[in-house]
Amino acid sequence: xxxxxxxxxxxSFDFQGRNYAKIIGRDSQGKRVCVIDSCPIFLWAILxxxxxxxxxxxxxxxxxxxxxxxxxxxxxxxxxxxxxxxFLGKPVKALKIFATxxxxxxxxxxxLGLPEIEKRRGYDLGFITHYINEKKINPLHxxxxxxxxxxxxxxxxxxxxxxxxxxxxxxxxxxEIKEKPFAPKILAYDxxxxxxxxxxxxxxxxxxxxxxxxxxxTWKKSKSxxxxxxxVKDEAELLEKFVEYIKKISPDFLVGYFSDGFDLPYLKxxxxxxxxxxxxxxxxxxxxxxxxxxxxGKIKGITHIDILKFIRTAYAQYMKSETLSLNEVAKEFxxxxxxxxxIQHSSKLQEKDWQKYYEYNLHDSIxxxxxxxxxxxxxxxxxxxxxEPIFDVSRAGLSKYTENYVLHNLEKYNEIPExxxxxxxxxxxxxxxxxxxxxxxxxxxLYEKIAIFDFTSMHTSxxxxxxxxxxxxxxxxxxxxxESDEITEKNKxxxxxxxxxxxxxxxxxxxxxxxxxxxKQEYQKNPNPITKAxxxxxxxxxxxxxxxxxxxGARYYSHEASASILSLVRKFNKETISKVEKNKYxxxxxxTDSIAFLMENKSESQIKELLKKLNSELPGVMHLELEGFFKxxxxxxxxxxxxxAKKKYALIDKKNQIKxxxxxxxxxxxxxxxxxxxxxxxxxxxxxxxxxxxxxxxKEIVKKIKERKINKQDLIIKTQLKKPLAEYKxxxxxxxxxxxxxxxxxxxxxxxxxxxxxxxxxxxKKLVRDKVxxxxxxxxxxxxxxxxxxxxxAVENILQVFNINIKEIIDGKRQTSLSDF
DNA sequence: ATATACACGGATCCCCTATTTCC
DNA sequence: GGAAATAGGGGATCCGTGTA
Numbered sequence: 001x002x003x004x005x006x007x008x009x010x011x012s013f014d015f016q017g018r019n020y021a022k023i024i025g026r027d028s029q030g031k032r033v034c035v036i037d038s039c040p041i042f043l044w045a046i047l048x049x050x051x052x053x054x055x056x057x058x059x060x061x062x063x064x065x066x067x068x069x070x071x072x073x074x075x076x077x078x079x080x081x082x083x084x085x086x087f088l089g090k091p092v093k094a095l096k097i098f099a100t101x102x103x104x105x106x107x108x109x110x111x112l113g114l115p116e117i118e119k120r121r122g123y124d125l126g127f128i129t130h131y132i133n134e135k136k137i138n139p140l141h142x143x144x145x146x147x148x149x150x151x152x153x154x155x156x157x158x159x160x161x162x163x164x165x166x167x168x169x170x171x172x173x174x175x176e177i178k179e180k181p182f183a184p185k186i187l188a189y190d191x192x193x194x195x196x197x198x199x200x201x202x203x204x205x206x207x208x209x210x211x212x213x214x215x216x217x218t219w220k221k222s223k224s225x226x227x228x229x230x231x232v233k234d235e236a237e238l239l240e241k242f243v244e245y246i247k248k249i250s251p252d253f254l255v256g257y258f259s260d261g262f263d264l265p266y267l268k269x270x271x272x273x274x275x276x277x278x279x280x281x282x283x284x285x286x287x288x289x290x291x292x293x294x295x296x297g298k299i300k301g302i303t304h305i306d307i308l309k310f311i312r313t314a315y316a317q318y319m320k321s322e323t324l325s326l327n328e329v330a331k332e333f334x335x336x337x338x339x340x341x342x343i344q345h346s347s348k349l350q351e352k353d354w355q356k357y358y359e360y361n362l363h364d365s366i367x368x369x370x371x372x373x374x375x376x377x378x379x380x381x382x383x384x385x386x387x388e389p390i391f392d393v394s395r396a397g398l399s400k401y402t403e404n405y406v407l408h409n410l411e412k413y414n415e416i417p418e419x420x421x422x423x424x425x426x427x428x429x430x431x432x433x434x435x436x437x438x439x440x441x442x443x444x445x446l447y448e449k450i451a452i453f454d455f456t457s458m459h460t461s462x463x464x465x466x467x468x469x470x471x472x473x474x475x476x477x478x479x480x481x482x483e484s485d486e487i488t489e490k491n492k493x494x495x496x497x498x499x500x501x502x503x504x505x506x507x508x509x510x511x512x513x514x515x516x517x518x519x520k521q522e523y524q525k526n527p528n529p530i531t532k533a534x535x536x537x538x539x540x541x542x543x544x545x546x547x548x549x550x551x552x553g554a555r556y557y558s559h560e561a562s563a564s565i566l567s568l569v570r571k572f573n574k575e576t577i578s579k580v581e582k583n584k585y586x587x588x589x590x591x592t593d594s595i596a597f598l599m600e601n602k603s604e605s606q607i608k609e610l611l612k613k614l615n616s617e618l619p620g621v622m623h624l625e626l627e628g629f630f631k632x633x634x635x636x637x638x639x640x641x642x643x644x645a646k647k648k649y650a651l652i653d654k655k656n657q658i659k660x661x662x663x664x665x666x667x668x669x670x671x672x673x674x675x676x677x678x679x680x681x682x683x684x685x686x687x688x689x690x691x692x693x694x695x696x697x698x699k700e701i702v703k704k705i706k707e708r709k710i711n712k713q714d715l716i717i718k719t720q721l722k723k724p725l726a727e728y729k730x731x732x733x734x735x736x737x738x739x740x741x742x743x744x745x746x747x748x749x750x751x752x753x754x755x756x757x758x759x760x761x762x763x764x765k766k767l768v769r770d771k772v773x774x775x776x777x778x779x780x781x782x783x784x785x786x787x788x789x790x791x792x793x794a795v796e797n798i799l800q801v802f803n804i805n806i807k808e809i810i811d812g813k814r815q816t817s818l819s820d821f
Numbered sequence: 822a823t824a825t826a827c828a829c830g831g832a833t834c835c836c837c838t839a840t841t842t843c844c
Numbered sequence: 845g846g847a848a849a850t851a852g853g854g855g856a857t858c859c860g861t862g863t864a
Contacts, residue, residue, distance in 0.1 A: 293823060398824045426822065436826030437864070458864090459825090547824025554824085562825075592827085592864045639830055647828050647863045662829075662862055669831090669860060719860065730833050730858045768832065789831080 001149040001169055003027045005035065006142050006182050008252055009303045010128045010389040015156050017073055019102045021131045024165070024282065024301045026252070028180050031166035032282075034301075035145060036156060039134040043105045043123040044416045045095040045112050046087055056082060056093070059116050063097060066111050068104055075104035087121070087416045089471035089503045094416060102127040121416050125407065132387055133408060135174075139390055140383050142180050147172040163301070164250065164282045184376075186210060187251035188369035189242075191263050192361045194346050196747040198262070199269025203235055204346055205358065206242055206267075209365040210249060216362050217241045220346060222354035229358050236274040239267065246280050246302070253303050254280075255372045257326045257364070260306040260395070264297035265289060296395060303391050305379075307371050310394040313401075314378055314540060322668040322718075323753055330367040333374050339363045377533035385537045401541060402548040403555060406508055413504035418470075418555040429552035434563040435488065437592035438570040440577065442635040442644040446685065446801055447588060449599040450651065451607045452627035453580075453614070455572065457516070458593035459546035460509055462568045463561075465620025469505035469549070470558035472498045484564030485571040496564045505556060509545055513621060516542045569593065576614060576624065583610055589635060591647060594627065604629055628653060632686050636797035645797070652686035664794045671757075673714040674790040677701050681795050691802045695809075698795055702810050705786055712757060715781050715790075720753045733758075736769045744774070758785040 009024040023035040045063070047056065060080045067076040079098040084091065095117075099108050105123035112120050125133070132138060150160040150168040160168035188209045195201025205218035216229045217238050225231070232238050246254065256263045264287055271278045271286075278286045282301025290296050297304050312324060321328040327338045341360040349357065383390045386401055387408040396404075407417055421429065455461065463469065466482040474481055474497040481497040488494075502510075516538035523531040548554050550562035569592060576595055577587050585597040599607060607629070614624050630651040638645040648662035664670045665679040681694040704710055719734035725742065728735045737756035741748040748754065758771045759779035765771060768789075773779045787810055799806040 396823085400823075402824080423822095430822085434826080439827065439864090454864095544824050549824090550826085551822095551824045553822055566826075594864080638828095645829070661864095664830095667829095667861060722860070728859085732832055732859065734860085793830080 001167075002144065002146045003033065003167065003169070004142060004177060004180065005033050005145045005174075006180070007035070007137050007139050008184070008389075009301055009391065010132075010139070011300055012127045012131070013156075013159075014073075014101065014103075017075070017100055019127055020156070021128065021135075021137075022159075023137060026182070026184075027167070032164075032250070034160070034163055034165045034168045034282075035137070035147070035171050036150070036159065036168065037131075037135060037137070037171040039131050040098055041100065041102050041105070041130075042096050042098045043109060044085070044121045045097055045117045046085075046119040046121065046416065047093045047095065048116055048118045051093065051116055055116060059114070060095065062114075063095065063112070066108060068107055068111075070104060070107055073101060073104065075100040075108070077108065084414075085416050086414045086504075087119070088418065089415075089499075089501075092118075092416075102130065121419055124420050125417065128389065129404070129407065133411070136176075137171075137174060138176075138384070138387050139393075140182075140380055142177050142182075143174045144177050145169060145171055145174045162283050164247070164284075165301075184252040185249070186253045186255060186369060186372055187213075187246070187249055188255045188365045188372065189259070189263060190256065190361060190364040190368060191266060192343075192357065193266060196262075198265050199273065202346070203238060203266065203270050205361050206238060207361045207365040208242075208245055208249075209362070209369045210251065211369075213249060214362060214366075215245065216358045217245075218358065220354060220357075222351055224355075226355075226358065228362060235270060236276050239271050239274065239276040239278065242267065243277075243279055250282075251302060253305050253372065254299060255305045255307055255368055257368045257371070258306060258308045259304070260295050260297050260309065264304065265295060268297075298391065303389075305372065305390075305394050307368060307375060307394075310375060310379060311371070313397055314382060314536070315375075326364060326367060330371065334367065334370050336367060336370070338367065377529040378536060381530070381533040381537040382540075385541070398540070398544040399548050399551045399554055402544055405512070405541060406505070406556065409508055409511075410504065413507070415504050420555055421553060421557065426552050429557060429559070432559045434550070434559055434566060435570075436566055438573050438590075439592065439646045440587065440590035441646060442589040442649065444635050444637045444644045444797075444801055446689070447598060447633045447635070448631070448689070450588065450596055450630040450633045451599050451604075452594060452596045452630065452651075453576070453611060453624050454595070454627045455593040456623045456625050457513065457542050458569055458572070458622075459565050460513055460542050461620070461622045462565050462572070463545060463549075464506050464510050464513055465622050466564070466568060467498045467500065467502055467506045468561050468564050469498075469503045470556050470561055471505060472501075472503035473558060473560050474499055485567035487563050487567045489563070496560045498564070509542075510621070512538055512541050512545070572618075572622070579614060579617075580610070585610075588633070589649065596633065596649075599629070630659075631656075632689060634682065634686060634798065634801065636801060639793065639797070641797075641800070650682045650686060656687065658683055658686060668753075669717065669719050670794065671715045671717050671786070671790050673701075673705075673710060673786070674794040676714070677791055678794040678798070681798055685798065691799060691804065694795075695799070695804065698791075698799075698806065699809065701791065702787065705791065706783055708780065708783070710781070710786075712775070712781060715757045715786060716755050716775055717757065718753050718755050721748065721750055724750050731769060733769045733772045736772045737774060740772070740774055740777075746774075758782050758789075 004027050005025050007023045007025045011022045013020055013022055021037050025033050027033050063080050064077055077097055077099050081096045083094050083096050085094045109120040109123050147169040150170055153160055191206045192204045193201045204220050205216055208215045214228045217232055219232050219234050219238055221231050232241055268278060268287055280287055280299045285300045287297050287299050308324060321332045331337050339360040341356050379390055379394055383393045386393055386404045388404045410417055477497050480500050484496045486493045486495060519535040519538050523535040546565050549558055573590055577590055580587055580595055580597050587595060587597045589596040611626055630653050632652050634650045636645050651659045660666055665675045684694040685691055721738050725738055734754050737754045738748050755775050756772045759773040760782045761771050771782060792807060792810055796806050
């Protein structure tokens with residue numbers, strides 16, 4: 001039997017004590033194919049240096065005798081081979097120890113605590129990762145596969161019969177083939193409930209959407225209904241219908257938004273209550289949940305995707321949305337929002353509301369489906385790049401991206417994988433702090449004609465150029481070595497040295513770095529979702545390389561490497577600043593990898609010449625690029641007023657495009673009015689080059705506030721509840737707001753954004769938290785608070801640049817100032 | 822546990838001293 | 845008159861949210 005095949009979902013099972021991979025995918029006809037395969041199971045024992053051959057032989061004989069009988073399973077060492085390998089870049093002799101079952105490798109490793117053995121590695125990858133590494137059946141790649149077709153076969157205990165699939169093949173051979181079109185079957189779902197706590201309320205309705213199918217299933221009937229609504233008699237039947245439709249449609253992907261944390265566990269909880277079996281899996285199994293940092297819901301054979309999780313890792317850093325709510329994310333990426341509907345407990349809903357509720361529920365699934373389609377190219381590219389199942393990739397964090405890329409590329413370097421750090425290692429690592437980047441303090445002012453340079457992927461280019469990594473770190477100084485800049489450690493100045501011989505980690509980064517460049521150009525030449533996604537995948541990988549090395553949970557963590565990278569980041573930035581100054585330019589500001597300076601009377605081409613010259617002096621793949629030319633730029637003092645504020649500035653370019661960094665305008669924990677006022681003030685100052693219009697505008701706003709003409713909506717302050725309510729040591733206003741919500745039984749938990757405003761109170765309360773009111777609570781806003789704690793701080797430092805004391809104007813003490821009109 | 826460090830700034834916490842209140 | 849309560853100043857700390 002021969003067919004083409006794309007691998008989507010990976011699972012494993014044991015049969016007669018051995019491990020098998022069970023891969024669900026499709027052929028190019030759209031038939032669902034299950035591939036059963038096995039692979040050699042082994043771990044590595046790295047031998048001590050200079051071990052004599054006869055000692056090794058004896059050791060091998062000894063290891064061959066290891067047998068285990070644990071957890072009702074018999075495992076033994078089946079074969080031992082001696083190999084020349086590399087570990088952390090150093091040549092080593094290592095035993096490849098083959099055993100029966102992957103799950104027992106850990107116990108076998110425990111038996112290998114022998115004096116001849118230096119280290120044991122390669123047993124903590126997980127079977128699926130190990131399998132993909134060994135057999136190279138990579139996720140979402142196409143293969144031509146050959147093997148025995150299992151048809152009503154008793155092999156593997158009749159596995160093909162228990163699975164709802166078209167073809168089941170026991171794999172003999174496979175070869176990768178050219179990509180074929182693949183249009184996965186996608187089904188999006190969403191539920192509406194009467195309580196947000198999992199399982200505590202009734203599921204009122206459930207919507208399902210695919211490109212050919214739309215349905216709202218509900219037991220809440222109203223007088224008339226649209227065609228897509230299907231009535232059932234109760235909640236139990238709703239759950240049964242859900243299972244029925246999943247079976248009928250049998251999608252490759254079942255997609256929700258926050259469905260790992262809400263929809264799927266909710267469905268499960270209610271199904272348990274009503275004794276309904278949620279047999280969603282292709283083998284009729286029920287969804288399984290695992291607890292990592294967050295709940296994860298897995299369905300066998302159908303890949304459950306919580307699209308929120310993917311967006312959070314791969315896109316959140318580039319997004320404008322202030323929250324990751326479906327509404328905001330849909331607005332940003334689809335230009336479409338949720339249907340307006342005021343959710344209330346079902347007992348309070350009127351007859352006419354139900355129609356709207358159905359529509360609302362349906363539309364959430366529509367948005368979810370569209371988001372999946374929007375991000376499908378990205379998930380596809382990340383999955384193909386990282387070579388882990390899309391189920392995991394769509395939920396992984398940045399460290400996993402980097403780590404899996406490395407693990408799946410070690411073979412090229414004949415490297416044995418490093419182990420995951422244990423609890424103790426993690427504890428130690430977390431205690432280590434390394435000095436970070438350098439930020440140049442700006443001199444506050446409004447400047448004209450500014451040029452900005454910045455380093456391209458600075459940390460990564462430094463790692464590549466200086467060959468910095470855990471494995472290339474030298475124990476002591478060598479003549480031919482890369483070196484860090486001076487690092488202060490325990491009050492001593494030291495340097496770290498790195499081998500000149502390229503390590504596998506920097507080599508892999510070089511590969512990422514070059515692909516990043518190539519795919520970026522490819523995207524610019526031919527912009528489409530696929531080229532964009534590919535470019536983005538390598539952009540993200542490239543950008544998180546240093547973060548990975550400094551991350552306590554990383555296999556290839558190294559604080560020496562991290563400290564060295566950062567020391568060089570500081571060195572190159574400072575060096576560039578002084579070089580620019582030597583060329584008679586005035587440097588205004590710099591942060592980590594950027595330098596802003598005044599162009600004075602120089603032309604753009606002269607600046608570009610300078611850039612060329614600076615680049616010719618940079619080593620390796622390090623590169624400085626032109627971030628842009630700007631008409632004007634604004635820097636202010638800190639609140640304390642003594643120093644120039646870092647990480648806070650605004651620029652305007654020749655096209656009057658404005659770039660605002662760090663100011664309250666871009667901070668979501670300030671009220672809309674303060675943000676808007678500041679935004680307008682900054683804009684007017686940058687456009688006009690003076691403060692006149694801005695001043696007039698502020699006075700108008702102040703007057704409006706005093707006359708209570710401001711809409712309360714514009715005064716709402718939003719703050720995220722970052723931890724469980726009980727864990728707060730300092731009881732700040734947002735904690736009070738959250739407590740109030742609890743009291744009123746408004747659902748609120750960790751991660752939610754709380755909203756409140758500051759109201760007038762009769763008593764002489766001094767703390768802000770005593771004046772907190774929820775948006776729905778009756779009250780008048782406190783004029784004093786909004787003037788002095790919101791508007792004033794938002795504009796004070798900006799006007800200070802023009803020597804205007806805005807506080808006096810707001811207080812009404814003085815109507816004009818020296819430079820007033 | 823789930824990429825890093827640097828930075829700002831509001832608000833509270835906490836300690837101290839001075840002043841006020843109470844008996 | 846003396847002890848206890850309160851006010852308020854100011855640095856430390858907590859906390860959320862940015863930049864890179």
